[in-house]
Amino acid sequence: MKKNIVLFVLFILPIVAYLFFASGVNSFTKLPVITPKTADFGDWKSLDGSKVSLNDKITILGFSGTELLKNRGNFFNLNQKIYQRYHDFKDLQFVVVCPLGTEEDAKKVIDALGAFTDISQWHFIFTSPQEITSYYNQLKLVGKLDNKFGTPNVYIIDKERNLRGRKQKKEYKEGYSTFHPAELSNEMLDDFKVILYEYRAALKKNHNASRQI
DSSP states (O other): OHHHHHHIIIIIHHHHHHHHHHHOGGGGSOOOEEESSOOOOTTOEETTSOBOOOTTSEEEEEEEOSOTTTTHHHHHHHIIIIIHHHTTSTTEEEEEEEETTOHHHHHHHHHHHHTTSOOTTEEEEEEOHHHHHHHHHHTOOSSOOOTTSEEEEEEEEOTTSOEEOBOOGGGOBSOEETTOHHHIIIIIHHHHHHHHHHHHHHHHHTTOOSSOO
């Protein structure tokens, strides 16, 4: 009997623990809503002049600020850790809100990403600093924009325009730092998988599972 207990502790228990933590704690629940029904973008235009909407899309939302080129490494981190892995899903988009006047800088970033990535789901949209501040404030987040109207954080917005994250007091998470690749590979990837699982489960329930999320 003692031998069996020892074998269980040494071999079986570590495997069970590994599978639990590898799956991510959040994968067993829905990802909470931090801010419900965020505003859409209105008439803000992208680089090609088209309108971008949050409706019916899972959106990774960022705010570049005026120093877009200086912080371009953040976009490359996000592209490598998240975008390249999931960009083939139809209902996913990566949207960066930029101040007017940074269009040329955004084009340089897009061109650089396009050298090794299908950039069809990257969207840089432009509006005034005042509109950016107003839009960010309605997200009702703890974090703030810097004095350049940007932040290294990105946010997960679901198809119903709810901003999602972690609400637990000990691990509150409203956004994910693109400056730290490890945070993208761990916390963000874990939470993003929860969102994808929610929609896949809903599609399967409705007998409509496909490459579309």
